[in-house]
Each structure stands twice: as C-alpha cells, then as structure tokens.
Amino acid sequence: MTMSETHIWLIIIGMGIGTFLIRFSFLGIIGDRKLPEWVLRHLRYTPVAVMPGLVAPLVIWPQATGGDPDPARMAAAVATVAIGVATRNVMAAIFGGAGVLYLVMWLVG
Template identity: 45%
Template sequence: MNGTETEMAFDTMTLWIVIVGLAIGSFALRFAFIGLVGNRAMPDWLMRHLRYTAVAIIPALVAPLVIWPAPTDGAPSLIHFTAAALTFAVATMTKNVLFAMATGAGSLWGLTYLLG
C-alpha cells in the first residue's frame, strides 16, 4: 500500500449494527408520515408546499455532480456545465422532464465523446 491509498476495515458486527440502525431510522421516518398521518387530511398550506418537493430534490441530486464531477476528481468541467445548461434550457423551453433528461444524457455523452 502506497501513501495515497487508505484501507478501511470494519468488523462484521459493526457493519450489521450500522445497517440495522439505518433500516430502523428509515422505517421510523417513513412511518411518521405514512403510518401516523397517512389517514388524515393534510392542510392546504402543507399540500401546496409539498408540491415543490420533487422540484427541489432533482437539482439537489444533480448539482454536486455538475459542480464537482467525479471523472475529473472534483475539478470543474466545461463538459458538465454545458450539458447542465443545455438540459436547463430544454426543460425551460419545453416543460417536458423526460425530454430534458434525455437531452442532458445525450449532450453529456456526446460532449464527452467529442471533447473528452
């Protein structure tokens, strides 16, 4: 092992404790909304805010991949910025999520093939 590599070893018991803990936490979070509140009507103000959840999640998942792309070890990449800009432009003009995603994937693949 050279100086740039690090080795992390976990014993089996620690791994299973983490897996079970995450499973319990995930179940508890879902149960809080579905099991405890699922059969009640939500207030209008809450439903209005929940409509924007999906719109906020996709950019939150994509932004780190554009700003710190893994293929360049976190260095800014013109290819990733361009693909993101094209995707945003198509989404804004067409209001079609699937077409925007296909444009983003195609432009990223095409630009990587041509420039990368």
C-alpha cells in the same frame, strides 16, 4: 479506528430502524388522513428542492474526472435547464441534456 463486526451490525440495524420510523411517521400515522391544503402545496415543491441537491455535486465535482469540473457536464447541465425552461417538458430536457453531454464528450474526445 477499527470497529468490530458486532458494532457495524448494530449501526446498520439502528439506521434501519431510524429510517423505518421516519417513513412510518409520515406514511403510517397520517397516510390515510386528508392533509391540509397548505401541506399539499408545500409537498409539491419537494422534487424541485431535492433534484438540485442530487444533481449539482455530479455536475460540479464529477466522479468520472476525479472531482475536477468538466466542460461536457457543465454544458449538459446548462442545456438541460434551458430546454426545460423553454419547453416545460421534463423528457425533452432529459434527452436534450443527455444528447448535449454525449455530443460535447465526443467533440472534446
């Protein structure tokens, strides 16, 4: 299926307008109003809900290995979660997970 250049540009422009409207509906329309406490409470959990969705595919089906599970990335993910739970410190979890990733990659070869 080949698409013309005009068709591709129409899709790009349409998606840009749609993205703008989604963001504007939240930031532009209600951005200067005080939100109810229950909405603010739910918004605090947004990063916790989004991060696993971004990170899990990179751990389970890493592009670097052609989609095969990798023991180094699995070990780094487990170490990151364990360090984060134990220390309650995001930076310690990030650097600890990165350290474990590179250590296991170095050990495995």
